[in-house]
Ligand SMILES: [Fe+2]
């Protein structure tokens with residue numbers, strides 16, 4: 001079996017510290033960049049902020065000799081590791097990504113001995129707007145002319161400049177999270193929620209899904225732990241639309257379903273974070289509060305000013321997504337037929353996304369395949385059989401986003417399920433760890449490929465593995481490499 005690859009530097013305490021410092025550096029860089037647009041370099045505010053940027057650089061220097069930021073698709077990498085954004089700093093990253101891209105900057109590396117003056121000059125030169133056809137060359141010429149030392153730039157590769165459907169799917173995914181974030185804020189302030197925007201987002205999700213189901217399902221491996229409910233709601237919405245499509249719902253119905261799924265946990269806004277994120281078991285009283293969220297969600301939806309634009313099924317879904325097929329769960333319903341079809345669809349997607357996400361109160365996080373097998377054990381009692389079977393078939397035995405060990409000794413990521421029943425065990429995979437245990441940017445291969453000489457399959461899955469055991473960051477592959 002492949003050996004455990006060496007831990008990359010973003011894990012462990014030192015890695016976390018580096019991530020934090022690199023993030024701080026980018027935020028400081030952004031601030032200096034922004035105010036340089038308003039003031040001259042000798043302005044006091046700029047001097048002050050440059051000092052802070054400089055200090056962050058000194059702190060980084062103490063942790064690592066290499067200081068480089070690389071643009072790769074929708075992400076910024078510090079040295080070899082993708083910088084993880086949170087909702088609060090995502091707009092800053094997005095701004096920097098776009099500004100770097102406009103100037104064709106693919107890599108910015110800073111030598112540890114750069115002077116403070118050079119650093120400020122460099123930011124100022126990068127900050128200049130360039131309208132020529134060769135912004136990168138102009139930028140380099142100016143850095144040279146002004147004798148800026150200690151800074152190295154590399155040009156963005158052509159492939160990185162082209163938009164791709166995956167890029168826009170990923171953007172859509174994050175836009176949805178931001179939108180839901182705004183909705184929760186507005187809800188707290190009792191402001192009007194723009195349901196039209198929500199509807200448009202779900203319609204685009206539907207359009208992307210038609211062309212690119214595997215990729216969108218891959219995006220649901222992204223788990224943002226700081227903003228669990230938001231991220232979770234978007235994932236559930238994506239899964240529900242994909243599942244609804246398989247169940248034969250029309251386009252209009254799918255948009256309603258997507259909207260309903262998007263808002264299923266709206267009632268959680270009012271639950272105190274101490275309860276929502278409590279590491280241990282909830283007390284009886286806390287559990288009661290928690291179980292109020294379906295009611296509270298339904299009530300919130302009814303009170304939306306834009307209520308008429310919302311499908312009635314959204315209220316059902318908010319109310320009913322914790323009711324099991326045998327009518328246990330909460331709240332209590334007496335008749336099975338009262339439970340809406342959309343609620344049953346959302347229940348399956350909700351459960352799957354929840355148990356595959358690491359949470360402080362959950363002792364075990366399930367891999368994607370383990371989650372399906374656990375769910376199948378409860379077919380008919382907890383989940384509607386027809387819906388669950390469709391879901392399992394959509395995800396495949398090894399769902400998109402699972403990591404598997406192959407009989408070749410390689411580790412691979414499932415990127416597309418094979419829909420033919422006899423090939424369910426043979427999805428399309430991307431090799432990510434070679435036989436030596438080295439992480440690689442390997443090829444995508446189809447597991448139905450047969451070796452012509454021996455007549456045997458070239459590769460076969462031995463078992464699914466937990467990506468955490470190997471420090472593999474599954475979402476990165478979808479965000480970073482999917483645009484190949
Ligand atoms: Fe819920």
Ligand SMILES: [Fe+2]
Nearest residue numbers: 232264265350
């Ligand atoms: Fe949920």
